[in-house]
Amino acid sequence: RWSTSVLPTLIQPYMRFQRERSGAHQAEEQSWFVCKCGSQHHSLEVVCVHMEHVEDITLDICKCRPAPVQLVQCGFFPCSPVRPTLAVSL
Numbered sequence: 001r002w003s004t005s006v007l008p009t010l011i012q013p014y015m016r017f018q019r020e021r022s023g024a025h026q027a028e029e030q031s032w033f034v035c036k037c038g039s040q041h042h043s044l045e046v047v048c049v050h051m052e053h054v055e056d057i058t059l060d061i062c063k064c065r066p067a068p069v070q071l072v073q074c075g076f077f078p079c080s081p082v083r084p085t086l087a088v089s090l
Contacts, residue, residue, distance in 0.1 A: 006068050006081040013072040017090065021075070037064035048076050050089045 035041070039062045046067070048055045057074075061067045061083075068078040071087045078084035 001081045010072045013069050035062050039063040046087055048087045
């Protein structure tokens with residue numbers, strides 16, 4: 001599942017995260033994402049591990065905004081391909 005379904009969807013979010021992190025371009029102002037997939041939304045609690053501390057976050061996930069993609073966009077790598085409850089800092 002990782003290699004066929006999840007990892008390919010993480011390439012662009014990861015590259016965008018790296019560009020923003022390196023200062024290669026001005027970070028665009030984030031506008032609120034409007035879901036248009038029509039699927040049911042779920043809240044997912046994720047423990048995010050930084051080098052210095054641990055942080056709990058809540059994600060609003062659906063088919064068009066899966067948890068792994070949102071986590072990579074925030075600078076974390078998910079520890080599970082589906083409904084991860086733990087992620088580590090990139």
